[in-house]
Amino acid sequence: MNLFGAGIGRWYPVVWVLFGLAPPVIGAVDEAPGVRAVVWSAVTVLGLVYAGTHGTARTASAPAWLFPAVLTAAIGTLAVFSAGAEALFVVSLPLYWSSAAHPRVPLVWSAVAAVLAVAPGLGSWWEGGSTSLGLPVVAAGFLAGAGLGLWGHRVAAQAGERADRLGQELTRTRRELAEVHQRQGAAEERERLAREIHDTLAQGLASIVALAAAARAAVTADAATAVRRLESIESTARENLAEARALVGGPSGDAHGPASVAPALHRTAERLAEDTGIAVSGELAEIPLGRAERLALLRCTQESLANVRRHAGASSVSITLTAVGDRAELEIVDDGRGFVTTEAEGFGLAGMARRMTELGGRLTVTSAPGTGTRILASLPRVREGEP
Numbered sequence: 001m002n003l004f005g006a007g008i009g010r011w012y013p014v015v016w017v018l019f020g021l022a023p024p025v026i027g028a029v030d031e032a033p034g035v036r037a038v039v040w041s042a043v044t045v046l047g048l049v050y051a052g053t054h055g056t057a058r059t060a061s062a063p064a065w066l067f068p069a070v071l072t073a074a075i076g077t078l079a080v081f082s083a084g085a086e087a088l089f090v091v092s093l094p095l096y097w098s099s100a101a102h103p104r105v106p107l108v109w110s111a112v113a114a115v116l117a118v119a120p121g122l123g124s125w126w127e128g129g130s131t132s133l134g135l136p137v138v139a140a141g142f143l144a145g146a147g148l149g150l151w152g153h154r155v156a157a158q159a160g161e162r163a164d165r166l167g168q169e170l171t172r173t174r175r176e177l178a179e180v181h182q183r184q185g186a187a188e189e190r191e192r193l194a195r196e197i198h199d200t201l202a203q204g205l206a207s208i209v210a211l212a213a214a215a216r217a218a219v220t221a222d223a224a225t226a227v228r229r230l231e232s233i234e235s236t237a238r239e240n241l242a243e244a245r246a247l248v249g250g251p252s253g254d255a256h257g258p259a260s261v262a263p264a265l266h267r268t269a270e271r272l273a274e275d276t277g278i279a280v281s282g283e284l285a286e287i288p289l290g291r292a293e294r295l296a297l298l299r300c301t302q303e304s305l306a307n308v309r310r311h312a313g314a315s316s317v318s319i320t321l322t323a324v325g326d327r328a329e330l331e332i333v334d335d336g337r338g339f340v341t342t343e344a345e346g347f348g349l350a351g352m353a354r355r356m357t358e359l360g361g362r363l364t365v366t367s368a369p370g371t372g373t374r375i376l377a378s379l380p381r382v383r384e385g386e387p
Helices: 006-030 033-054 066-081 085-097 104-126 134-218 223-249 262-276 291-312 348-358
Strands: 279-284 316-324 327-334 362-367 373-380
Touching: 006 033, 006 085, 033 066, 066 085, 066 104, 085 104, 085 134, 104 134, 134 223, 223 262, 262 279, 262 291, 262 316, 291 316, 291 327, 291 348, 291 373, 348 362, 348 373
Parallel strands: 279 316
Antiparallel strands: 316 327, 327 373, 362 373
């Protein structure tokens, strides 16, 4: 645990050298050669151990007890042979607390160092001599260091607990978010498949059923009509088979770039006219569109004409595809019985609107009982040469 901020931690080694190591070195200059050698050796060893455990060249293999032990021994040595032990002790107090995992360890080391720093002075006082300021200074420093160290460890422990709780909450939130995304993805995929099945296979199967019934009714009365019905059934079944294979295989991309949807809309309109006898007219412009846009307009047309076949009772339908600015607009109008748009049920209109919205377009349905129905689908269009 580091009890110092970045700025204090950066300048602390300078303060420690100037006010902790330098005074004993300078004070030993006038001492006897033997004392000077002991003091300078102790300070040198302490500086080297500090550099190896705290400096830029520190080694990770150094045991945690090495520096506190050397520091305490150096304080005791200076207290015996020279002055400056008290100053070194006070200045070095943060080093006892800076990297200890448990507060009991620095508390014991600093207490031993405090006793060693004042032991010679206590001996003189016990023998009747006067006491220096070193004893109260060391005592005050020890108490202040112990108080700050214990407080710092408590703060760090609380911060660690909060970090653990936040980490657990973050892990739980990520797991819940992943589950939500998974459920959402599954729901969206189910909706996409339901829409595709409704707009392709279901519509085709409904056409096959209707055509088969018509062919059965016409087989004895009008063989030519029955043949046309059977041919229509075969064509519809082939188209549904191709749609099913494409649905199972997934989107294959747009290998040929933008193209026109007009031919597919023509075939769909002709199929309605052949199967039902409803007059189909209109104008389909050759507008380059991306695959997704072409598919959306085709599905919209198929769904609208299927509704005309089943519900409208119409005698004519008009289909128009035009370019309006940077958008492609598909309009389908029938003269059928109409309906109340707010009371519409089923998957068809909702699926059509969802398709338009996903591509940045919109779907407008206008109808009322007895007035027919108008479907207007508008989509951003892809211009020639655009990806």
